[in-house]
Amino acid sequence: MIIIMGRDVTDEQIGTVVKRLETAGLKANISRGIERTVIGAIGDERQLNEEMFTPLPGVESAMHVTKQYKIVSRESHKQNTVIDIGGIPLGGNQIQIIAGPCSVETQSQMDLSAKYVHEAGCRMMRGGAFKPRTSPYAFQGHGEEGLQMFRQAAAGHNFPIVTELMDARQIDLFLKYDVDVIQIGTRNMQNFDLLKEVGRLNKPVILKRGMSATISEWLMAAEYIAAGGNHNIIFCERGIRTFETAYRNVLDVTAIAVMKKETHLPVIVDPSHAGGKAWMVPALSQAAIAAGADGLLVEMHPSPCDAWCDADQALTPDELKKLMVTLGAIAGAIGRTL
Numbered sequence: 001m002i003i004i005m006g007r008d009v010t011d012e013q014i015g016t017v018v019k020r021l022e023t024a025g026l027k028a029n030i031s032r033g034i035e036r037t038v039i040g041a042i043g044d045e046r047q048l049n050e051e052m053f054t055p056l057p058g059v060e061s062a063m064h065v066t067k068q069y070k071i072v073s074r075e076s077h078k079q080n081t082v083i084d085i086g087g088i089p090l091g092g093n094q095i096q097i098i099a100g101p102c103s104v105e106t107q108s109q110m111d112l113s114a115k116y117v118h119e120a121g122c123r124m125m126r127g128g129a130f131k132p133r134t135s136p137y138a139f140q141g142h143g144e145e146g147l148q149m150f151r152q153a154a155a156g157h158n159f160p161i162v163t164e165l166m167d168a169r170q171i172d173l174f175l176k177y178d179v180d181v182i183q184i185g186t187r188n189m190q191n192f193d194l195l196k197e198v199g200r201l202n203k204p205v206i207l208k209r210g211m212s213a214t215i216s217e218w219l220m221a222a223e224y225i226a227a228g229g230n231h232n233i234i235f236c237e238r239g240i241r242t243f244e245t246a247y248r249n250v251l252d253v254t255a256i257a258v259m260k261k262e263t264h265l266p267v268i269v270d271p272s273h274a275g276g277k278a279w280m281v282p283a284l285s286q287a288a289i290a291a292g293a294d295g296l297l298v299e300m301h302p303s304p305c306d307a308w309c310d311a312d313q314a315l316t317p318d319e320l321k322k323l324m325v326t327l328g329a330i331a332g333a334i335g336r337t338l
């Protein structure tokens with residue numbers, strides 16, 4: 001059972017609900033979000049019914065949720081959640097394309113990238129300062145200096161910035177540079193301690209799907225973040241591992257439809273890490289938007305052949321511009337805007 005409390009709930013009202021749960025022999029998980037506070041019952045729920053809670057002050061509703069994931073499930077919240085990212089809505093009718101290089105390399109590369117992202121008509125920018133690389137000898141990202149370069153480049157266009165957090169010890173830096181959206185990469189999707197830490201922050205989080213994670217594992221990973229009180233979660237499908245070796249990963253388009261049914265939270269797609277080749281990116285992007293994705297996370301580099309990381313899959317500025325025009329047409333055809 002979950003008990004949903006309104007925006008202006010008081011500690012006393014929460015305490016009354018918790019007490020009632022404890023009297024019934026259960027424990028409570030209090031997830032205090034900005035929009036709503038959700039109290040989850042932990043223990044044998046069979047003896048609970050909604051009427052035990054709905055008359056209590058501050059309670060908006062109480063319900064049995066059959067799914068293991070509660071706060072992120074559409075069962076618990078019917079309408080689409082729209083996440084506000086520095087004034088830009090994600091999850092509503094308008095589709096958001098987040099573009100930028102794989103990694104932050106130099107100030108001029110970031111300044112140029114920001115200019116091209118702006119010219120293509122995108123409203124948010126990506127770029128990695130901490131890079132999870134397969135080889136320990138490959139470029140690992142500039143770290144703090146990278147965040148600094150990213151912030152400076154984005155400031156000129158007022159872009160919210162999206163960048164990957166690999167370790168809880170980096171959180172203070174992310175707060176120092178006021179990172180707008182924290183990306184949790186595919187390799188960390190089930191790093192539960194990291195998920196718990198971002199669950200304590202009041203920052204939107206992009207949770208990438210683990211490359212071998214099932215839909216239910218992905219939803220449960222998000223529930224870890226939500227359980228801590230951070231309800232601003234964006235799911236990102238980025239391709240999964242299969243027997244196929246002709247491309248980097250297999251973009252699971254089916255997951256978009258399933259996730260939109262299972263969760264009220266926004267679902268976006270990363271076509272770049274799915275295909276692994278720039279020439280595949282337009283086709284995968286078009287499929288994703290047509291299938292109902294709320295946005296894309298796309299790699300674009302001012303000069304892809306010079307990219308320090310993921311050179312093969314970066315779009316050129318021109319290719320991004322062209323893609324935006326096509327995506328605009330698809331958005332129109334399905335009653336959305338870009």
Ligand code: PEP
Nearest residue numbers: 128185186187208238273
């Ligand atoms: C990235 O977006 O740069 C990245 C490393 O993605 P993933 O975690 O999906 O591999």
Ligand code: MN
Nearest residue numbers: 102299309310
């Ligand atoms: Mn990359």
